[in-house]
Amino acid sequence: MDTTDQKLRAILSDVLGLKPGQADTFTAETGLFGDLPELDSMAVAGLLTEMEDRLDIVIDEDEIDGELFESYGSLLAFARSKLGAA
């Protein structure tokens, strides 16, 4: 697990109110948006702002689509691509 992976798990833990260690069980296939009813638009918006702060990236609204939150793997790939492009 690299730093980006760890930070992203920590952010999701904070948003979802997970117990310590619980986010470690996320795999690339773990579903996010559709599978987690608590992730409403306000929670997703907070998640994105927090990702910008903690990962030091800037996310453009055009980059946000449903597929981004389909699974933990897709969100992590997005975060890594942002960091790679920075």
Add this chain to the structure above:
Amino acid sequence: MKAESYPCPLPGGAAASEYALVFDAGRKHRVLIAPALFDEGHKLRRFTVEVMRRLDGSGIDSLLPDLPGCNESEQDLALIEPEDWRMALDAAARHFEATHVLAIRGGGLVLPEKLGGWHYAPVKGASLLRTMLRARILSAREAGREESVDALMEQGLQMGLELAGFSLSGEMLRQLNTLVPGKKVGISALEHELVGGGPLWLRAEPDEDAEQADALAAVIAVGIGA
């Protein structure tokens, strides 16, 4: 804990009676709470009251005023700007004879003039605004409508905008976008790391956390020396 009210100045020189939740036993140390704003205000209200309960246990009074247009207030939020909130906090500070202020998140953007104290988990107004704009864009998209931050802001600055269920005036949007937690003499910034655990304003569902409330109240009580 009891419900009180305070005389709150309104734009245009009028005044209204606004509600305040207080732990008031007429004690020497009296902490005015500048509550978190907008959606974060809802998410952090229980936590805020839990901190007040602990201050009460430490022999410290605390006072949580409703800002005009927020919570139980009957004022129209669409007519309010941040400066009105600062004036409301000033008025509450005088009415309740507060000795300190504890600002939570966005509450620290409208600190009352004369009180020293603490600002827990400071945030820029622009960050609060951006998160609300994003939430609006995301829910519009789910409904099949495309909106953009730039277009919404342009429209909002002229005509006001509804964000996350809050009607915000153009002036509110303009000021919010530029407000930053200032370095104010006598105000100590308390980063969330000091309190520990997951930040409650990020939670998808409002929650409370006894350890976080203990930690924040302890910092205040030690700082006051009660």
